[in-house]
Amino acid sequence: MPLVARAQIRRLLVLAPAKLVPQWQKRLRQMFDIRLQVYDRSVDTPTVDFWDTANMVVASVHTLRREVADGRSEGSRFLSADPWDAVVVDEAHHLHADERSGETLSFQLLRALEERHKIRSLLLFTGTPHRGKDFGFLSLLSLLDPCQFGPEHDIDEQLAKLPDVMIRNNKATVTDLKGNRLFTPVTVETREYAFNDEESAFYETLSSFIIDGRAYASTLDGRAQSARMLLLIALQKLAASSIAAIRSALTKRRAKLADVAEQARAPILTITEGDEDETLDDRARADEEAWSKMLAELMEGEIARLDELLELAEPIQQERKIERLVDLIERELPSGEPVLLFTEYKATQALVVDALHARFGHGCCAFINGDERLEEINKADGSRGPKSWSRDAAAEAFNQGSIRFLVSTEAAGEGIDLQERCATLIHVDMPWNPMRLHQRVGRLSRYGQTRPVQVFILRNPDTVEARIWDLLNAKLERIQRALDEAMDEREDISQLVIGMTGPSAFEKIFATGQTQSRESLDQWFDRESATIGGEDLVDKVKTMMGNVTRFDFAQVGRNLPQVDLPDLERFFAMTMESQGRRVFRRDDGLDVLTPEKWVDEDYAMQDRYKGLLFDRNVRLGDREGPTRLVGVGHTLFDRALKEGEGLQSTLAVCLRLPAPLLIASVEDQVTGQDHSVTRIVLGAWRDHEGQTHVLRDWEVLQMLNTLGRADNPTPPSVNGEQLKTLEASLLSSMEASLPTIAEMMTRPGIRSEIMLLPDENAGT
Known part of the structure; x- marks a missing residue:
């Protein structure tokens, strides 16, 4: 920064x-x-x-x-x-x-x-940035520059100005300072399974139940129709996840309906879209709980229909999907390979956790969900009961290797880094919003991942849901090919297209597709998906991609400091030494007693620091990180900086210095309270061939780290006039470099700070 x-x-x-x-x-x-x-x-x-x-x-x-x-x-x-x-x-x-x-x-x-x-x-x-409506997109841009952007202005004129405010990077081509790719490839493969006879019978009966429920709801009006339709959608989602998830919901609803069977009139549950604060886990929980909260019947004779479904579900204790999941892990993945698994609902999550514990042993698995708890899973002693895992503890155990498997709902879809050891992800179920798939994969395909990421999708090709996914993926690929022709380099734009389409369009397709026959599904999908990647949307994407600016990190990186925390350690150690304190190097880091004067001056200063690290690559816990990781901002290091700033010397003699080194400060001479003072440090020295080298601040630091302190210094045989002449010449070279080095300054002014001289008797 x-x-x-x-x-x-x-x-x-x-x-x-x-x-x-x-x-x-x-x-x-x-x-x-x-x-x-x-x-x-x-x-x-x-x-x-x-x-x-x-x-x-x-x-x-x-x-x-x-x-x-x-x-x-x-x-x-x-x-x-x-x-x-x-x-x-x-x-x-x-x-x-x-x-x-x-x-x-x-x-x-x-x-x-x-x-x-x-x-x-x-x-x-x-x-x-664009979620399908120009009004929202331009409103967002107006926060950046209300003079140039806003929904009240002409859209075409504003799109031409996008490079002024918008940068978009192609994740596949982002590099580090040295031009190395930062993100590893992602491969996606499907693994298919088929229902057994009991599962097929259950799902056929459930499909009839949903179709009949829709038919009954269509005869109603207003809230009554909307509430029933939304509940049937929730039922479809649960069924697509696992039989365990749908069985749990049906059991609760059967019990609730039995309790109110004698009531002449039951209230209708109103379901609304979630507000800003609602999480994906909140919505999944609403799907699971809605069935037990709505008391009105979905159709005549619903209790009898529920009894039939529950009777068909009763003998299904081993689901083929879960068997295929365990088989995939056991046969296709290396022994001990960490695996991240995603499910949408807690009932399916508990089913997966039980299956993994049964096959790979208790203690192999943790879970993450919004409640940080599963109500009923198998224990090591054979009993069943609740189990709790905090989100942070589960992620920590997974990253450290204490557990092999992490089973998560969408609660881990954002805000958690899981790429330290893991490069394998399995979608146990498929959410109806394709954006969530990208968010899931993003837990592993991120900065710091060192291996190619492999993603597996479990699917039953005979289900309507799987066929809709096939059609949807094919359409997104066609859109991709069309955009490839208009782009200089291939870029995965599916997230942008999905984001501009909005989740409601996808949910409608998956929800209503259940009523279509195999023969009519393709034509029906083409009609219903016309708004996904339509001509207008594709044109908007082309315009946005063609107008935004791209950030070349490798190009900019040539001017960024090529130093890191380890380059500060020598300064720290020598400052401690000047205060009469020795820094000891241990296996876990550096130990040092704090100078008594510093402790007296600052109540936040500890008497002693242990395990200090000038290395951001060492994994530290959230509690110990702020005290052990040392750099600018650490209490002890900042005090060392203050000590250095207080030195008044303008001339010093050093060991291993090849020639006199002038260090100067450059400050922007702009006045006014609205302007922050910009200040940089430069160095300059002249080699034996007479060539002057101007050093940026980080290059000065690197050179200082090679020098030694002269206990009995002998300065070179030069008089004051010679030093003044050399100083003026080096300052002149620095001033000549300012247009390049200090291009951010309006009126840069340069001032000498200190001249370092080589020890004449020590050589170089």
Whole structure:
């Protein structure tokens, strides 16, 4: 983060969904040594104003938007805080505006900050900036530049201006500083299975039940029809996941209907679309619980129909899908290979956990879901009962290798890194929204993954759902081929197309496809999917892809510092030595006693530090990371920096220095309170052939790390006038390099800080 290092960003606010807040704090600390404070309502009171003291903050956008919308005092303090030099918003597609429903609370929060001039620069992250409606897309862009963008302006003129505000990268071609690809390939394979006779009989009867339920619902009006249709959709989703999931729901509904059978009139459950705060696990839970909450019958004689279904489900204790899953793991994967498995519903999740424990032993598996609990699974002693796993504990155990399998609902679809050991993912079931498949794979196909990612899909080719998936994938591939012809390089644009289509279109196709015969399915799909990847949508994608800017990290990286935390260790050790403290290297890191004066001056300073690491690649727990990982922002290191800044020397003698080295500071001479002071450090030296070398700050650091301290220094035989002449010449060379090195400055001014001289008696 060069802008932070140069003090151009002193106040940084990161807004993210609640589950991503810990990850933002952890990643910025590990990767950039930026130590964000997490906003919590408990630390913000009228007497202790959090926003008055915190300058580097990560906060849940959900929490802040509620405080502002409800007019709470916490929200008022947030809006009245000093302006932010930079605001970063993750999952920015939640900043949504619609012509009919208006702006989401998250959008209103950003708008409130902008209206109060609290944002000096804004950065939005999203994989789906356009969600199918130009109004929402242009509204999002208006947050970045309200003068150039907005739904009231001409769309074509605005699309031509996209390069000014929008960068899109092709994940397949992103590289590191050296041009190496950052993301490994992803391969997707299907593994098929077939129902046994009992399962076939159950699903045929269930299909008839759903078709009859739809027919009955179609005779009703208004809320009565909508509620029943939504419940039938929930039933279809559960059935597509597993028989265990549908059996659990049917059992609960049968019991509930029996309890109210004597009532003359039963209330109808109203089901509505989820609000901004609803998670994917919340929606899955609603599917599972809706059947027991709605008391009105779906059709005449429903109880008898439910009894028939439950009777058919009773003998099915071993599902063929689960048998195929275990067979896949046992026969096709290396022994001990870590595997991430995804299911949509907790009942299916419990079924998978039991199967893995039965085959590979208890203790091989953990799970993640929104409740952090499964109510009934098999125990090692043969009993059945509840089991709890916290989201973080399960992820930690999986990443450390304590367990081999992690079975997750959509709760792990975002905000968790699982790529450290695992490169294999299995979709036990298929959600009706294709975007969720990309989100699942994203847990493994991400920065830090070192192996190709292999993905397996379990499918029964005889089901209507599987045939719809075949047709949908074929259509997406046709769209891809059409776009390939208009693009310089191939890029997977399926996520963009899916995001612009919206989940409701896909859900409608899967829900109504159940009523189609095998012979009519293809033609029906072509009609129903006309809006998916239609000509207008494809044209929009082409326009967006053709107008956005691309970021070449390898090209920009040539000007980025080629140093990291290990390059700071020598400075730290020598500073400790100057304070009478020796740094000891142990197996787990560095140990050092803190200088007594430092402890007396700072209550946050520990008397002793153990296991300090100048290495961000070492895996550390969330609790120990802030104290053991050392860099700018660490209490002890910052105090060492302060000690160095207090040195007043302008001349020093060093060992192993080939020639005099001048170190100077360059500062932008721009005045005014709206401007942050930009300051950089340069070095310059002249070799024996008379050629002058100008060094950037990180190159100066590298050179300083090679030098030694002269205990009895003997400076070279040069007089003051010669040093002044050399200083002026080196400063002149530095000034000549400023247009390239200090291109961000308006009026750079240069000043000598210190001249380092070689020890004449020590040689080089």
